[in-house]
Amino acid sequence: MVVTVTVPVIEAEDLKKQFGEFVAVDSVSFTVEEGEVFGFLGPNGAGKTTTMKMIQCVSPKTGGKLEVFGMGVSTHQCEIKKLLGVVPQENNLDPDFTVYDNLMVYSRYFDIHRARAERVIEELLDFVQLREKKDTLIEQLSGGMKRRLILARALINTPRLLILDEPTIGLDPQARHLIWDKLKSLQSQGITIVLTTHYLEEAARLCDRLVIMDYGKIIVEGKPDELIKEYAETQSATLEDVFLKLTGKKLRE
Amino acid sequence: MTHFAFPRLSNRVWKVWHRNKDVFMKTYKVNFLPPLLEPILYLFALGFGVGSFIDVIEGMSYPQFIAPALISISIMNSAFFECTYGSYVRMYYQKTFDAIIATPLSIEEVITGELLWGATRSLIYATIVLMVIAAFGLIELPSGLLIIPFSFIAGFLFATIGMCFTAISPNINALSYPTFLFITPMFLFSGTFFPLSLLPEPIQYFALAVLPLTHVVSIVRALTLANFSVVLLVSFAWIVLVSLVLFVLSVNLMKRRLMV
Ligand SMILES: Nc1ncnc2c1ncn2[C@@H]1O[C@H](COP(=O)(O)OP(=O)(O)O)[C@@H](O)[C@H]1O
Numbered sequence: 227m228v229v230t231v232t233v234p235v236i237e238a239e240d241l242k243k244q245f246g247e248f249v250a251v252d253s254v255s256f257t258v259e260e261g262e263v264f265g266f267l268g269p270n271g272a273g274k275t276t277t278m279k280m281i282q283c284v285s286p287k288t289g290g291k292l293e294v295f296g297m298g299v300s301t302h303q304c305e306i307k308k309l310l311g312v313v314p315q316e317n318n319l320d321p322d323f324t325v326y327d328n329l330m331v332y333s334r335y336f337d338i339h340r341a342r343a344e345r346v347i348e349e350l351l352d353f354v355q356l357r358e359k360k361d362t363l364i365e366q367l368s369g370g371m372k373r374r375l376i377l378a379r380a381l382i383n384t385p386r387l388l389i390l391d392e393p394t395i396g397l398d399p400q401a402r403h404l405i406w407d408k409l410k411s412l413q414s415q416g417i418t419i420v421l422t423t424h425y426l427e428e429a430a431r432l433c434d435r436l437v438i439m440d441y442g443k444i445i446v447e448g449k450p451d452e453l454i455k456e457y458a459e460t461q462s463a464t465l466e467d468v469f470l471k472l473t474g475k476k477l478r479e
Numbered sequence: 480m481t482h483f484a485f486p487r488l489s490n491r492v493w494k495v496w497h498r499n500k501d502v503f504m505k506t507y508k509v510n511f512l513p514p515l516l517e518p519i520l521y522l523f524a525l526g527f528g529v530g531s532f533i534d535v536i537e538g539m540s541y542p543q544f545i546a547p548a549l550i551s552i553s554i555m556n557s558a559f560f561e562c563t564y565g566s567y568v569r570m571y572y573q574k575t576f577d578a579i580i581a582t583p584l585s586i587e588e589v590i591t592g593e594l595l596w597g598a599t600r601s602l603i604y605a606t607i608v609l610m611v612i613a614a615f616g617l618i619e620l621p622s623g624l625l626i627i628p629f630s631f632i633a634g635f636l637f638a639t640i641g642m643c644f645t646a647i648s649p650n651i652n653a654l655s656y657p658t659f660l661f662i663t664p665m666f667l668f669s670g671t672f673f674p675l676s677l678l679p680e681p682i683q684y685f686a687l688a689v690l691p692l693t694h695v696v697s698i699v700r701a702l703t704l705a706n707f708s709v710v711l712l713v714s715f716a717w718i719v720l721v722s723l724v725l726f727v728l729s730v731n732l733m734k735r736r737l738m739v
């Protein structure tokens with residue numbers, strides 16, 4: 227029998243992030259395996275974005291261990307970032323360029339050859355249904371289109387790990403469903419996906435496994451239906467009930 | 480983190496340069512207008528207007544005297560404003576730097592690319608001003624052509640100065656302080672429109688010590704007149720040395736601001 231030892235895609239152990247005295251991420255440990263969709267759920271300020279930024283190597287960790295594809299985030303930023311696709315919480319498309327040029331300029335940062343980039347961009351424009359908007363400037367796109375373009379941009383380097391920070395924030399149901407369809411199709415292609423959300427339905431639909439974070443800590447981890455079974459008090463409980471039960475009803479902002 | 484750690488760079492810095500160049504070229508017609516018109520306005524108002532009251536100044540006509548100053552000022556302004564207001568908008572409002580550092584580029588490389596682009600803008604603008612001034616016959620050729628490569632080096636210096644201020648400005652309005660307290664006085668008191676030697680001696684030394692434009696003007700003036708002296712090597716060394724120090728400092732200040 228052939229035993230292949232696979233390294234987890236992400237391995238965090240006692241991972242910690244402080245801003246001055248304030249502890250934003252408080253000794254969290256989790257492992258993300260190849261090919262799964264892993265969710266971070268939590269109210270605003272729970273520390274989800276901060277955790278994503280440490281994985282992306284754009285925010286240095288304060289303590290603990292964090293490896294992506296077996297490489298340390300403090301020592302192998304460039305190597306790790308080559309393998310990542312990132313949909314940030316805040317839109318940061320380049321307003322100086324059209325839809326097409328946003329993708330083309332971004333492909334250069336990954337040293338992708340022009341001919342290959344042209345091919346990939348054509349495919350991606352179809353994938354996110356933005357072909358008609360190819361020559362449109364960013365400011366003329368709707369919120370949903372911007373999110374789809376950011377998703378396309380995140381896929382330009384055919385990443386092995388896709389990080390999505392609140393991918394459907396502020397979108398109407400149609401736009402949200404369109405993004406979910408795209409993510410499902412990526413999932414079936416076997417790409418590893420890590421996403422954060424505070425939409426419970428989103429997590430329940432997409433995630434193979436998830437953690438619920440609050441005040442910088444992971445409070446539970448499990449499969450969506452297992453969590454519902456374990457923490458629900460009624461038959462018809464949803465992930466939302468579990469979430470409110472665990473994080474309380476106090477307003478965070 | 481130290482302020483003087485030398486940044487680790489790769490040739491990916493040019494990707495950032497390339498991005499900025501692409502944006503610049505989209506509106507090149509508008510971008511080329513100011514360097515074309517401004518020197519003409521200054522030459523007529525100051526050079527030929529005010530200059531009609533001046534016979535000779537340090538052995539030359541007044542338009543000849545201010546021509547190199549106009550080139551030097553365009554070197555200063557194009558890099559300084561690109562790496563203050565331009566970079567600030569990209570950093571803070573457009574989140575361009577955030578988008579780029581999610582790719583294999585590091586923040587050090589992004590900032591270096593911005594500085595190289597700032598220097599390139601100086602080169603482009605100085606070249607245009609140079610052509611206008613040459614059309615008025617105010618420049619010795621071919622020695623004057625050395626101004627073109629020099630404008631990149633001097634532009635890099637002003638780019639690093641601008642980037643240091645960008646890194647420490649709490650908001651975009653705060654960039655008015657270096658503009659009015661540093662750039663405007665430098666514009667007037669660097670041997671630009673009257674010789675430095677008219678100023679009291681302590682102020683002359685002050686200008687030479689801390690106003691980069693004085694060194695740039697001396698070198699550009701020597702190149703337009705094909706009149707060289709050894710003192711210029713000191714000015715050149717001053718520019719290179721200060722650029723290097725401020726380059727390292729600006730990259731580290733930006734890193735401290737953005738990598739939190
Ligand atoms: N750069 C920063 N400086 C200081 N505090 C920060 C910074 N970034 C985030 N925080 C704080 O860290 C906590 C977690 O933020 P974040 O990770 O954005 O939460 P989430 O994404 O779960 O809403 C919040 O209280 C936030 O105010």
Ligand SMILES: [Mg+2]
Binds near residue numbers: 274275276315391392
């Ligand atoms: Mg967040």
